[in-house]
Amino acid sequence: MALEVGIVGLPNAGKTTLFNCLTRLEAEITAYASKSDKANVGMATISDPRVDALAEAVGGKKLTRASVKVVDVPGTGPALLGNLRQVDAILCVVDGFSPGCTPQDDLVNLELELIVADRDHVEKRLERVGKQAKSGDAKMKVEVEVLEKLLAHLDAGQPLRDWPGEIPPELEPLSTKPLIVVENGPNGIDCQLELELADMSDEDAASFRNEGSESALREIGKRLFDALGLIVFFTAGEKETRAWTLREGSTALDAADAIHTDIAKGFIRAEVYAWEDIVRLGSHTEASRAGLMRLENKTYVIQDGDCLNIRTSA
Ligand SMILES: Nc1nc2c(ncn2[C@@H]2O[C@H](COP(=O)(O)OP(=O)(O)O)[C@@H](O)[C@H]2O)c(=O)[nH]1
Numbered sequence: 020m021a022l023e024v025g026i027v028g029l030p031n032a033g034k035t036t037l038f039n040c041l042t043r044l045e046a047e048i049t050a051y052a053s054k055s056d057k058a059n060v061g062m063a064t065i066s067d068p069r070v071d072a073l074a075e076a077v078g079g080k081k082l083t084r085a086s087v088k089v090v091d092v093p094g095t096g097p098a099l100l101g102n103l104r105q106v107d108a109i110l111c112v113v114d115g116f117s118p119g120c121t122p123q124d125d126l127v128n129l130e131l132e133l134i135v136a137d138r139d140h141v142e143k144r145l146e147r148v149g150k151q152a153k154s155g156d157a158k159m160k161v162e163v164e165v166l167e168k169l170l171a172h173l174d175a176g177q178p179l180r181d182w183p184g185e186i187p188p189e190l191e192p193l194s195t196k197p198l199i200v201v202e203n204g205p206n207g208i209d210c211q212l213e214l215e216l217a218d219m220s221d222e223d224a225a226s227f228r229n230e231g232s233e234s235a236l237r238e239i240g241k242r243l244f245d246a247l248g249l250i251v252f253f254t255a256g257e258k259e260t261r262a263w264t265l266r267e268g269s270t271a272l273d274a275a276d277a278i279h280t281d282i283a284k285g286f287i288r289a290e291v292y293a294w295e296d297i298v299r300l301g302s303h304t305e306a307s308r309a310g311l312m313r314l315e316n317k318t319y320v321i322q323d324g325d326c327l328n329i330r331t332s333a
């Protein structure tokens with residue numbers, strides 16, 4: 020599952036600083052320096068010491084971490100925010116570092132901008148669907164009614180997350196997405212400091228942070244996983260050891276599908292190991308010998324930290 024997050028914030032809140040500290044740890048940085056009206060796009064890797072330990076234990080040549088696509092949108096108008104209709108979650112960066120900053124007020128304003136962008140979007144869709152409804156399409160007539168209600172809700176300044184009814188799936192609203200608030204400054208995540216620490220070793224970087232604070236990447240990764248209800252499973256082998264993300268409640272078949280659709284098609288059984296057992300015993304074979312491998316079928320619900328080997332006819 021290619022996860023995607025958008026960064027929104029008022030001008031100079033530190034969006035691009037956060038974008039840089041999230042994406043620079045990735046070896047292949049696909050971010051491009053952009054003109055002011057273009058979004059920055061890059062990949063942030065989610066560090067997870069478990070996958071490092073697994074790769075070391077099995078002697079994997081290649082290590083692939085879970086990653087998230089990050090989109091930094093340089094403004095809050097409806098057109099720019101429209102770039103974020105596909106994202107899974109929104110990072111709201113608010114200024115918590117300048118003298119006289121008002122992060123709480125800025126957050127309220129940002130949420131309003133998202134509502135305004137949705138209002139604009141619903142209005143446009145209403146125009147289009149309204150025309151089709153006039154020509155007698157019954158389904159469109161129903162949608163017009165729904166859209167009119169949604170428009171009134173947004174006009175009242177309410178996010179669609181609070182809308183009790185159904186939302187047409189084609190709408191892709193912004194104000195239903197999980198918001199992860201990042202107060203940029205000493206009381207939240209100090210993005211400028213994090214950017215300066217990004218090239219240091221974990222231990223060195225930790226000595227510069229407030230006690231108990233984690234790296235921005237770790238902290239945001241955690242919040243993102245919580246907000247989206249994600250878990251991680253692993254595959255480990257000589258060629259590649261890899262971390263994969265899934266929604267909580269996903270099955271072994273979903274996991275196979277995340278790896279490759281062919282593997283899902285040919286699914287026979289999933290060998291399931293606890294990642295700690297592989298690390299401790301050094302290989303799947305040894306873990307099996309110790310009776311620590313389970314064979315599960317398609318409907319097995321994957322647990323965070325499972326290490327899988329899918330038996331497939333593919
Ligand atoms: N003191 C301080 N300055 C910051 C921090 N984050 C960003 N800045 C500065 O604020 C300005 C705007 O940052 P930028 O990331 O470009 O903001 P954007 O407009 O939201 O993308 C830059 O000069 C940054 O160096 C921070 O945490 N502390």
Ligand SMILES: [Mg+2]
Pocket residue numbers: 034035036093
């Ligand atoms: Mg910027």
